[in-house]
Amino acid sequence: MAQAAIELIGINKSFGAVRANRDINLEIARGTIHGIVGENGAGKSTLMSILYGFYQADSGEIHVGGQPASIKTPNDAIALGIGMVHQHFMLVDNFSVLENVILGAESDALLKKSIAKARSELERLEREYGLEVDPDAIIEELPVGLQQRVEILKALYRGAEILILDEPTGVLTPAEADHLFRILKQLKEQGKTVVLITHKLREIMAITDTVSVMRQGTMVATRETKKTTVGELAELMVGRRVLLRVEKGEAEAGGIKLAVKNLTVKDSRGVTVVDDVSFDLRAGEIVGIAGVAGNGQSELLEAISGIRHAVSGSVMLDGKPIDLTGAADPGELRERGLAHVPEDRHHVGLVLAFEENENSILGYHDDERYLKGPFLNIDAIRDDAKDKITKYDIRPADCRLRTANFSGGNQQKIVLAREMEQDPGVLIVGQPTRGVDVGAIEFIHKRLIAMRDQGKAVLVVSVELDEIRSLSDRILVMFAGRIVGERGPEATEGELGLLMAGVEHQEAAE
Amino acid sequence: MDLFNAIAQTLDSTIRLSVPLLLACLAGLYSERAGIFDIGLEGKMLVGAFAGAAAASVFHSAYLGLGMAILISVAFALIHGFASITHRGNQIVSGVAINFIAAGSTIILGQAWFQQGGRTPALAPAERFEAIIWPGADAVRGVPILGPIYSELISGHSVLVYLAFLMVPFTWWVLFRTRFGLRLRAVGENPAAVDTAGISVAWLRYRALICTGVLTGVAGAYLSMVQNGGFVKDMTAGKGYIALAALIFAKWKPVNAMFACLLFGFLDALAIRLQGTPLPLIGRVPVQFMQALPYVLTVILLAGFIGKAIPPRAGGVPYVKER
Numbered sequence: 001m002a003q004a005a006i007e008l009i010g011i012n013k014s015f016g017a018v019r020a021n022r023d024i025n026l027e028i029a030r031g032t033i034h035g036i037v038g039e040n041g042a043g044k045s046t047l048m049s050i051l052y053g054f055y056q057a058d059s060g061e062i063h064v065g066g067q068p069a070s071i072k073t074p075n076d077a078i079a080l081g082i083g084m085v086h087q088h089f090m091l092v093d094n095f096s097v098l099e100n101v102i103l104g105a106e107s108d109a110l111l112k113k114s115i116a117k118a119r120s121e122l123e124r125l126e127r128e129y130g131l132e133v134d135p136d137a138i139i140e141e142l143p144v145g146l147q148q149r150v151e152i153l154k155a156l157y158r159g160a161e162i163l164i165l166d167e168p169t170g171v172l173t174p175a176e177a178d179h180l181f182r183i184l185k186q187l188k189e190q191g192k193t194v195v196l197i198t199h200k201l202r203e204i205m206a207i208t209d210t211v212s213v214m215r216q217g218t219m220v221a222t223r224e225t226k227k228t229t230v231g232e233l234a235e236l237m238v239g240r241r242v243l244l245r246v247e248k249g250e251a252e253a254g255g256i257k258l259a260v261k262n263l264t265v266k267d268s269r270g271v272t273v274v275d276d277v278s279f280d281l282r283a284g285e286i287v288g289i290a291g292v293a294g295n296g297q298s299e300l301l302e303a304i305s306g307i308r309h310a311v312s313g314s315v316m317l318d319g320k321p322i323d324l325t326g327a328a329d330p331g332e333l334r335e336r337g338l339a340h341v342p343e344d345r346h347h348v349g350l351v352l353a354f355e356e357n358e359n360s361i362l363g364y365h366d367d368e369r370y371l372k373g374p375f376l377n378i379d380a381i382r383d384d385a386k387d388k389i390t391k392y393d394i395r396p397a398d399c400r401l402r403t404a405n406f407s408g409g410n411q412q413k414i415v416l417a418r419e420m421e422q423d424p425g426v427l428i429v430g431q432p433t434r435g436v437d438v439g440a441i442e443f444i445h446k447r448l449i450a451m452r453d454q455g456k457a458v459l460v461v462s463v464e465l466d467e468i469r470s471l472s473d474r475i476l477v478m479f480a481g482r483i484v485g486e487r488g489p490e491a492t493e494g495e496l497g498l499l500m501a502g503v504e505h506q507e508a509a510e
Numbered sequence: 511m512d513l514f515n516a517i518a519q520t521l522d523s524t525i526r527l528s529v530p531l532l533l534a535c536l537a538g539l540y541s542e543r544a545g546i547f548d549i550g551l552e553g554k555m556l557v558g559a560f561a562g563a564a565a566a567s568v569f570h571s572a573y574l575g576l577g578m579a580i581l582i583s584v585a586f587a588l589i590h591g592f593a594s595i596t597h598r599g600n601q602i603v604s605g606v607a608i609n610f611i612a613a614g615s616t617i618i619l620g621q622a623w624f625q626q627g628g629r630t631p632a633l634a635p636a637e638r639f640e641a642i643i644w645p646g647a648d649a650v651r652g653v654p655i656l657g658p659i660y661s662e663l664i665s666g667h668s669v670l671v672y673l674a675f676l677m678v679p680f681t682w683w684v685l686f687r688t689r690f691g692l693r694l695r696a697v698g699e700n701p702a703a704v705d706t707a708g709i710s711v712a713w714l715r716y717r718a719l720i721c722t723g724v725l726t727g728v729a730g731a732y733l734s735m736v737q738n739g740g741f742v743k744d745m746t747a748g749k750g751y752i753a754l755a756a757l758i759f760a761k762w763k764p765v766n767a768m769f770a771c772l773l774f775g776f777l778d779a780l781a782i783r784l785q786g787t788p789l790p791l792i793g794r795v796p797v798q799f800m801q802a803l804p805y806v807l808t809v810i811l812l813a814g815f816i817g818k819a820i821p822p823r824a825g826g827v828p829y830v831k832e833r
Contacts, residue, residue: 054706054831075708090703092696093823103696104707106689114689154707 003066005030005162005193006051006082011060013046020046022217024060028162028210033184033194035204035225038214039237039437041407044197045087047214048164052084053077064162078105083155087166089147093140097133097150098122101157118157125156129186145176152183163187164195169203173292174465174497181207199237199438201230202466213237238439246445249453251473254283257426257457258304258338263313263324265299265481273299275481276313281426286448286458288472290465292500296481297461298343301430304459305340306333317426334363339419343430343461349415352404356394357385359403360418388417393443409433409440416444426457433467445471465493465500518658520776520783525663526737528775529674530555530729530746534753535760535767536681537725541587543685543762544718545698545824549605550590551726552750553612558583558730560616563630563741564623566637575637575735576670580727586612587723588716595715598828609750617743630734630741639668639736668736670728677725681764694718698822701829711829726750755808761819777807 004027011024020043028034038044049055051062053071062069064080071077077084091100098118106114119135126132133142133149142150148168155163165184169177184194184207196208204211205225212222213236221236235241258281265274274296281287291297302308304315306328315322317338322328330340342348350359361370361381370381385399392413394406403411412433419427432448433441448471452458462468468475475487477499485499534551541548561582566575586608593604617628624630644665651661685691693714697704701711733749734741752774760766781800788794 052706073708074706078708084706086706088702090700090706092699092703094699095696099692099696100703103692103703104709106692109689111687111689111692 007063009061012058032209035196035208035211042214043217081161083160084164085151098135144171162193166197248449251285253285259316281457284455285473288468289461290468291478293463295478337425339424341429357399360385392417408435428459518662522662523779524776527778528771532771533729535756537722538757540721543698547601547826550608553609554583554586554726555730556612556746558727559734562731563734567631576731579731583727584723587719591719628743633739641666670732678768
């Protein structure tokens with residue numbers, strides 16, 4: 001066995017009453033790619049933040065390169081050759097690439113010399129690892145894939161020998177993710193150690209040498225990747241057997257519930273973001289809209305649900321038009337049987353400061369069931385919330401708890417329960433499982449398919465290709481605001497990936 | 511020729527009136543660029559003005575007065591930092607509190623120490639910053655056009671005036687050409703990026719506030735020791751707020767800040783100049799209208815003519831490590 005680059009011994013960390021890490025032991029071999037998997041809240045990110053000096057462990061030891069190390073601040077970690085690429089990039093958006101790279105690692109009190117030095121150093125790193133990026137580009141003008149590259153360059157510029165990546169592929173297209181993996185392999189060949197935190201098991205299987213599984217703050221297993229399977233890892237993560245792909249029968253599509261015709265939407269700058277989109281959604285089918293984030297799916301969803309102005313086109317719900325001026329009354333649409341689970345549950349779907357029971361009726365609070373004269377019927381609301389908690393297995397089962405204190409997966413279930421239990425004819429769902437654990441994904445998928453089997457029309461927008469493929473009866477791919485292709489559920493990932501990258505679209509244009 | 515002299519004199523008073531605005535505006539620029547909103551510029555200027563005039567009259571030294579003005583103003587800046595950086599308090603509340611404390615304490619202490627109704631004793635010439643007459647200023651006064659420009663506009667100001675205008679390129683240089691400036695701008699945009707780069711967010715923001723305190727101190731000293739021969743209660747008269755408006759107008763950029771402050775100073779100078787003078791076509795305008803003019807124009811300019819001013823993204827938000 002190669003010498004350990006990092007050894008963690010008996011790490012404990014609590015936040016208040018929550019024990020994020022319990023007695024963690026972990027050894028990461030030098031020159032390998034080591035994966036750490038686990039559900040959200042399993043303690044992966046906390047553990048890595050301790051290693052990076054962002055948090056302090058309550059107890060335990062860290063050894064780096066065989067020597068006991070005291071890591072109190074990110075500076076200590078950087079000095080020991082540990083670099084981290086955070087899930088949410090730690091970049092200053094209106095700075096150039098160079099300025100971001102030197103921030104905190106300036107070689108001189110004046111910027112001129114620091115920048116000159118960084119420029120030549122970046123050229124060398126680019127050559128060595130294939131990390132091309134324009135050093136003078138402004139961060140906010142770069143696509144996320146390149147922004148991530150800047151994060152990697154930042155770490156390498158500081159002399160990182162050990163690189164920690166926290167959920168690096170969450171924001172990337174399949175092609176960008178592949179490119180990232182090539183870079184990581186190259187780093188490994190050069191003798192660097194890579195720690196990859198993810199909840200995507202396929203990535204673990206594709207790229208890591210060793211994988212450790214965390215569950216509820218403990219390290220439950222470490223396996224050689226060659227000798228394990230996706231099924232085993234999923235079971236270790238959740239603690240029970242998980243269906244990775246929900247079983248479903250053939251769709252029995254009925255009449256048209258929602259007809260979108262020539263819909264065009266412009267954003268606040270006047271740029272066309274949804275470009276002449278037409279499709280039908282029938283009763284008893286799930287239509288999935290695939291695409292890399294930012295290709296108009298969000299705006300399409302908002303326009304259909306009446307909260308964004310569309311410049312032209314029409315949307316018919318059960319043969320009657322929806323007001324597309326952006327001033328549609330969401331209450332009226334709900335009455336007509338259109339339920340909407342928004343993409344961004346924190347900003348649009350929930351009021352995080354409210355109690356769970358309040359959120360579970362939000363938007364339906366004028367319904368007679370929840371009223372007693374002009375007042376809210378608190379008892380009825382809480383009983384209703386308790387029913388939904390049981391039915392959707394929302395944890396903790398406490399309808400008086402502040403919504404902010406639920407995990408992301410459970411928050412999503414609160415929104416889904418609210419919208420699905422109204423028995424809508426059409427359900428529009430944006431990112432049904434964003435930030436949701438493997439176990440809860442299975443549950444949500446089953447629910448969506450059950451809706452379909454009851455003859456409801458379901459429209460799913462997701463950036464997770466696996467999800468789209470697993471749920472949809474028909475798949476529409478969006479690129480640059482247009483629907484560039486329709487495929488059946490049997491379409492391969494590669495085929496959809498090319499469509500999502502606009503390859504076929506560009507060829508057709510030429 | 512009379513008209514030309516009138517213009518030269520108006521421009522001269524524009525410069526004099528712009529200086530406290532400019533110093534306060536640059537002061538605000540340091541803290542806001544670091545992500546700390548500072549509505550307490552007004553209060554810090556006021557305590558600076560009081561401390562400067564009080565110390566100058568007691569110790570009979572203009573420079574000791576200036577030093578004291580800076581010291582007290584920095585102390586108030588650090589209080590703002592203690593509340594809003596260390597204890598993550600609301601920056602607006604803390605700033606407003608500082609303004610109230612400043613307005614009250616200067617009057618109380620002034621009355622207790624000098625018994626002149628909250629004023630400080632009138633300063634003797636040696637206790638003030640005198641105008642510096644540049645060589646040959648008197649000799650060229652008669653030369654048409656260039657003469658008045660040299661002798662009125664360039665020559666004949668106190669050292670603090672030149673200092674204020676030198677602070678403009680200096681601030682630009684600090685902000686955009688030094689390591690400190692890079693980090694300062696970064697912490698105002700994304701403090702988490704600064705934290706993960708191994709730099710202390712709190713210490714960086716405190717240093718920015720010290721810069722703010724120094725400049726508001728100088729601004730205060732200018733008011734009580736140059737423009738006026740002593741401290742008068744509430745003598746800042748909203749200049750701190752106008753400076754904040756100028757800062758937004760300038761989109762948080764030093765050179766723009768200078769032009770914004772000169773514009774506001776010019777409006778002020780014009781208002782004084784035109785008081786009681788009948789205007790062509792309109793006739794005599796009430797004094798109050800002329801006095802309100804700068805503020806009215808401020809509102810109009812801020813409302814419609816500057817386009818979108820994007821403040822530093824982390825402004826006003828206390829930094830808490832994610833969890």
